[in-house]
Amino acid sequence: MKVFGSSGVRGVVNEEITPAFVGRVALAAGSTFESGTVAVARDTRRTGEMLADAAAAALAATGADVHRLGVLATPGAQAYAEREGVPVVMVTASHNPPEYNGVKLVGADGVELSRDTLERVEDRLLAERFDEVPWDATGESRRVESARREYVEGLLAAIDRDRIADADLTVALDPGHGAGALTSPAFFRELGCRVVTVNAQPDGRFPGRDPEPVAANLGDLGDLVRAADADVGVAHDGDADRAIFYDETGTYIEGDATLAALSEAALDAGDTTVSAVNVSQRLVDVAERTGATLELTPIGSTNIITRIRELAAEGHHVPVAGEGNGGVLFPDYRLARDGAYTAARFLELLADRTASEAVADYDGYANVRENLGYDTDGEREAMLAAAERYAGSADATPTTIDGYRLDYGDAWVLARPSGTEPVVRVYAEAAERDRATELASEFRDALADARDR
Structure with missing residues (x-):
C-alpha cells in the first residue's frame, strides 16, 4: 500500500497531513463503507479537533450521518463501533511526536480494516473516486457524550474484578497526556486499586513526555512507583492502545x-x-x-x-x-x-506475586533498538539496498517478510523501514547486551554509510 502503513496513515500536520488530505481520506472511506452512519473520534493532539472536523465534513458529503465521539482512546472507539455497528474514522498518531497526526480506519465490527479493505479505500483515494451526494442528501452530525463511560463499563465487565480488588494493589499510572487520561484512572480505581498518576492531564502538546512509552520517556513513572510504594507502574501511548509496565522497585519491564x-x-x-x-x-x-x-x-x-x-x-x-x-x-x-485491558490482565497476574516475579522467567535477553532517519526517497532506497547486501553476506538465517531479520542462533538482528515515520529501524536481541549492541551497531553502520554517500 502506498498511503496506509502498518497502522494507518501518519505524518507531520500541515506538511503530509493536512485538513484537505484527511478530508480526502474520509471521502474515500465513506464511499467504501457505504454506511448510513460513521463515527469520528480523536486523541488529545492539538491538531485533532481540526482534522476531526475535516473528516466529519467529508463523511457528511458522502451522505453519512456522523457521530462525534470527541477525545477517546482508540480501543474505546473500537468498542463503540462494535456496540453500535458503525465504522469509525479515528484521528490519531498513536505514539508519534506532538507535531504528527494521522488517521486509522475501523470497521463496523470494531476491528481495524483488513489490508484488502484498506487497499480498496486507498484505490478510491488515489483515483479521487468519491461518492458525494446531492446537497439535500448530505449527512447530519451529533455529539455522543457517553462513549468513554460505556468503554470503561465494558472493560469492567470483561475483567476479574474480585481477583484484582482482593490483591489491594497500588497502581502508578502515566497516560502521557493522551486519551487514556480520560478513562484509565477511573477504570483502575473501579477495579479496586489505589491509583496515583503523573502526566494525567489531557494535553496535545505532551509537556511531560513524548507519547511513545519507551524507557527513555518514562523516568517520572519509575520515580512515582518508588515514591508511592506502588505495586506496578503502567504507561500508555497517545491513543492508549498500548501498555508498558514498571515493577514494584520502579524498574522498567521490557x-x-x-x-x-x-x-x-x-x-x-x-x-x-x-x-x-x-x-x-x-x-x-x-x-x-x-x-x-x-x-x-x-x-x-x-x-x-x-x-x-x-x-x-x-x-x-x-x-x-x-x-x-x-x-x-x-x-x-x-x-x-x-492498553487498559492489557494492563488489567497484567494486574490479574499480580494477585499472588509481585510484578518482578511475574516477569522473572523472561529476563534472560537484552534488546537494542536504533533509528536511522532519512530525508529523501533516494536515501531510503540506498539504506534498503545496503540492508539486502548485508543480509546476503551474513553468516545467519535470513527472514524477509518485513525488512531483513538475521538469526544467528544465539541472537538476531532486524532492519526494516518504519511504516509511520521517515526512519529505518534496527532491532537486535541477545542473551548479553554487548552482543545485541554489537549486532545492531554493525547493521546500523552499514546502513548509515550507504545513506551518507
Whole structure:
C-alpha cells in the first residue's frame, strides 16, 4: 500500500497531513463503507479537533450521518463501533511526536480494516473516486457524550474484578497526556486499586513526555512507583492502545517480557499466537513450552489482525497475540489492541506475586533498538539496498517478510523501514547486551554509510 502503513496513515500536520488530505481520506472511506452512519473520534493532539472536523465534513458529503465521539482512546472507539455497528474514522498518531497526526480506519465490527479493505479505500483515494451526494442528501452530525463511560463499563465487565480488588494493589499510572487520561484512572480505581498518576492531564502538546512509552520517556513513572510504594507502574501511548509496565522497585519491564508472561498465562497446547517479525525469543520459548504454534507477520497491528482473522476462519484458536511494544491483543475479548485491558490482565497476574516475579522467567535477553532517519526517497532506497547486501553476506538465517531479520542462533538482528515515520529501524536481541549492541551497531553502520554517500 502506498498511503496506509502498518497502522494507518501518519505524518507531520500541515506538511503530509493536512485538513484537505484527511478530508480526502474520509471521502474515500465513506464511499467504501457505504454506511448510513460513521463515527469520528480523536486523541488529545492539538491538531485533532481540526482534522476531526475535516473528516466529519467529508463523511457528511458522502451522505453519512456522523457521530462525534470527541477525545477517546482508540480501543474505546473500537468498542463503540462494535456496540453500535458503525465504522469509525479515528484521528490519531498513536505514539508519534506532538507535531504528527494521522488517521486509522475501523470497521463496523470494531476491528481495524483488513489490508484488502484498506487497499480498496486507498484505490478510491488515489483515483479521487468519491461518492458525494446531492446537497439535500448530505449527512447530519451529533455529539455522543457517553462513549468513554460505556468503554470503561465494558472493560469492567470483561475483567476479574474480585481477583484484582482482593490483591489491594497500588497502581502508578502515566497516560502521557493522551486519551487514556480520560478513562484509565477511573477504570483502575473501579477495579479496586489505589491509583496515583503523573502526566494525567489531557494535553496535545505532551509537556511531560513524548507519547511513545519507551524507557527513555518514562523516568517520572519509575520515580512515582518508588515514591508511592506502588505495586506496578503502567504507561500508555497517545491513543492508549498500548501498555508498558514498571515493577514494584520502579524498574522498567521490557514489553517483550510482559507479552511473554501474558501469553504463557493464556496459551494452551494446540493454540496459536501471532506476533511480528521482530518477535523476541521469549515468545518463541513460551510457544514451545505451552505447545502452541507461533505465526509471524510483517510489523504492525494491521498485519497481525489480518492474520488472526485468517487463522480464525481456518478454525484456529488465537487467545493472545501482539508485539513487544506494549500492543497486545486478546481476541476472545476483542480483536483490538487495548492498553487498559492489557494492563488489567497484567494486574490479574499480580494477585499472588509481585510484578518482578511475574516477569522473572523472561529476563534472560537484552534488546537494542536504533533509528536511522532519512530525508529523501533516494536515501531510503540506498539504506534498503545496503540492508539486502548485508543480509546476503551474513553468516545467519535470513527472514524477509518485513525488512531483513538475521538469526544467528544465539541472537538476531532486524532492519526494516518504519511504516509511520521517515526512519529505518534496527532491532537486535541477545542473551548479553554487548552482543545485541554489537549486532545492531554493525547493521546500523552499514546502513548509515550507504545513506551518507
